[in-house]
Amino acid sequence: MPSDSKKNLTVYGLSHAAIDASCAAVAFSLLSSKSITNDYFIQLVIMYNVIAFGSQTLVGLLVDKYRCPKLSAISGSVITASAIPVSFLSPLYAIILAGIGNALFHVGGGTISLNLTKNKAAAPGIFVAPGALGLLIGTLYGKSGSFTAWPLLIIIAILCALMYYTKYPEINYKTDEKINTNYFESIILLLLMTIVARSVIGSVVVLPWKSDIFLLVTLTSGIVLGKAFGGIIGDKYGWQKVGVISLLISAPLLAFGAAIPEAAILGIFLFNFTMPITLVAISNTLPGRPGFSFGLTTLALIIGVLPTYAGAGSFMSQSHSVFAIIISSAIVLYYALFLYSRKPNV
Structure with missing residues (x-):
């Protein structure tokens, strides 16, 4: 770099x-x-x-x-x-x-x-x-x-x-780059669904040990490192492979191991791998619109917490619900990145 x-x-x-x-x-x-x-x-x-x-x-x-x-x-x-x-x-x-x-x-x-x-x-x-x-x-x-x-x-x-x-880099505002119109809407929708699911999980998973300051700091470190390393590892080994596998491994850890700090922190670490992957995939699908692309991802985040605000958090926080949401997210991400890989400018 x-x-x-x-x-x-x-x-x-x-x-x-x-x-x-x-x-x-x-x-x-x-x-x-x-x-x-x-x-x-x-x-x-x-x-x-x-x-x-x-x-x-x-x-x-x-x-x-x-x-x-x-x-x-x-x-x-x-x-x-x-x-x-x-x-x-x-x-x-x-x-x-x-x-x-x-x-x-x-x-x-x-x-x-x-x-x-x-x-x-x-x-x-x-x-x-x-x-x-x-x-x-x-x-x-x-x-x-x-x-x-x-x-x-x-x-x-x-x-x-x-x-x-600090001089920032040249920003790509070229909106005339080729995109695959056959899959354009599907890619965006599926990636946004993955982000919504990540937001849902973040708002409903119950971690009863968070009152321990050491464990809370460790949990936060897992989130930070997950987002940072998700992009690095994804670039090296492939977004689809890294994103989907990390979600699949995190599913049982967060669904059935939330009460165990070591299992939950590892799950949170892996779960956050997809954040930079989905963000950049959306941005690359919307060439020349980086600000709008970034904004779409945060809009998906706020949509993801709406069920909690509406009172559905208790149902979604149950182990089987958490597991089903993460596994479904992995499947959606796999298909989204499969379509993304067929774009002509990738």
């Missing part, structure tokens, strides 16, 4: 962790300070998820149209930073600002990451991976009872400066 690409990954990966940490810290500090009720906290979290994840498709369209990924990432960081002091004044406005800022940053940074290793999954996986670590740090910081604005504001300011002075 060229040195410029490594520099971009470092800057935007660290920024990803900082942005997600800030959003989580803002949310959980509101609950920790008892400035809002538990019910209102849940409403704000749902609102945040809808804004942060549901709006990225529209943001992606705009970023692609105006070709401004760096501006999107930096402005998103600034807006997220503004949510931190606002949280001491208005929980509602703080959550809205955090959601908007998060969406802008993710689309901008995601667009850049998709163009660091052309048509490969390694760079996007490494870009997305630190987000889970940021969420953990932000959650713990917000719950600590000693939340203050200045540490996060300083970190975001430094990272904004680094993003500004």
Whole structure:
């Protein structure tokens, strides 16, 4: 990987962790300070998820149209930073600002990451991976009872400066590349179904040992490493083979071993292999639209948590349901990547 690409990954990966940490810290500090009720906290979290994840498709369209990924990432960081002091004044406005800022940053940074290793999954996986670590740090910081604005504001300011002075790669905005119109819609739909299934599992699997801080940190490390190595290993040995096998192995571990930390953490590690693979497969199927492609994947994520919001989480969290969802996801991914491999530009 060229040195410029490594520099971009470092800057935007660290920024990803900082942005997600800030959003989580803002949310959980509101609950920790008892400035809002538990019910209102849940409403704000749902609102945040809808804004942060549901709006990225529209943001992606705009970023692609105006070709401004760096501006999107930096402005998103600034807006997220503004949510931190606002949280001491208005929980509602703080959550809205955090959601908007998060969406802008993710689309901008995601667009850049998709163009660091052309048509490969390694760079996007490494870009997305630190987000889970940021969420953990932000959650713990917000719950600590000693939340203050200045540490996060300083970190975001430094990272904004680094993003500004880091030259990003040429972005592929050529929309006239050949695609296989016979399979185009099917590929996109099947890949999005796989992402929805991953989101469902992430929202319903019950891990009763997560209250142990050591195990929680280990679990988060498994998520981070799974997303990072999924792209690297997938590029080397083939997306279809790596993605499908990792899902098949993770199915019994998560369905029947969720109460066993070692089994569940290994399952989570393998389960996250598909994240960069599905993201880049969608982006490659929609040439010249990296922002929109990134936004589609996050839209699928928010769709995946809707069953939990609707009260179906208890049924879907049962072992047989988890197993069936993951196995079905593996089958769908296999067929999606089979059709993808028949595209003329791959």
